[in-house]
Amino acid sequence: MDEEARVNGTLIWYYNVCKREAWLMSHSITPDESDSNVEIGRFIHEKSYKREMKEVSTGNMKIDIFRKEHGQIVIGELKKSSKFKNIAIWQLKYYMYELEKEGVKATGELLFPEEKRKESVSLTDEDRINLNNQIREIIKLIYQSEPPEPIKIAFCKNCAYAEFCWA
Numbered sequence: 001m002d003e004e005a006r007v008n009g010t011l012i013w014y015y016n017v018c019k020r021e022a023w024l025m026s027h028s029i030t031p032d033e034s035d036s037n038v039e040i041g042r043f044i045h046e047k048s049y050k051r052e053m054k055e056v057s058t059g060n061m062k063i064d065i066f067r068k069e070h071g072q073i074v075i076g077e078l079k080k081s082s083k084f085k086n087i088a089i090w091q092l093k094y095y096m097y098e099l100e101k102e103g104v105k106a107t108g109e110l111l112f113p114e115e116k117r118k119e120s121v122s123l124t125d126e127d128r129i130n131l132n133n134q135i136r137e138i139i140k141l142i143y144q145s146e147p148p149e150p151i152k153i154a155f156c157k158n159c160a161y162a163e164f165c166w167a
C-alpha cells in the first residue's frame, strides 16, 4: 500500500491531539465504543444538518458535507464543540489538500451545530508545507513498533483510551 494512503483525516486529527492516540488508532486498537463522548459525537453527526448533509467517503477521506455553491465546491466538517477548533481546522485543511491533489479545488467550512456556529477555512501555501510535514511524521510514527509513552494532557479526561493509558 502507498505509504501516504495509510494517512487519513482521523489520523491527522489524533496526531494533532496526541501522538500516542494516533499510534493506537493506526494499529487498530479501538477505544471503548460505548464511551459517552463517542456516542454524543455520533448522535450530532446523525441528527444535525440533515437536509444539507451529504457525506462523501473516498479512500482516505470521509467528508461530512460536500456541496456545490455558486459553482464552487464546499466541503464541511461537523464538530460537537469548538474546543478543539484548531485541530479540526487541520483535519479539514488535510481534506482540502488531498482533494486539490486530485484536481478538485474546494473551500472549507467547520460547523459547530450545538453552538450554532460556522467558520470558513482556506488553504495557504504554508498550510500545504505544514501538511506535507504532518503526513511524513505520521508515516514515521505508525511504523514505530511501540506507541509513544502517554503524556497527560487536557484531552486525556475525555479520551476513550484513558483507562488503557492511566489505569
Ligand code: SF4
Residues within 6 Å of the ligand: 017, 018, 019, 020, 021, 150, 151, 152, 153, 155, 156, 157, 159, 160, 161, 162, 163, 165, 166
Ligand atoms: S489518554 Fe491521554 S495519553 Fe492516552 S491516548 Fe488518550 S490523550 Fe493520549
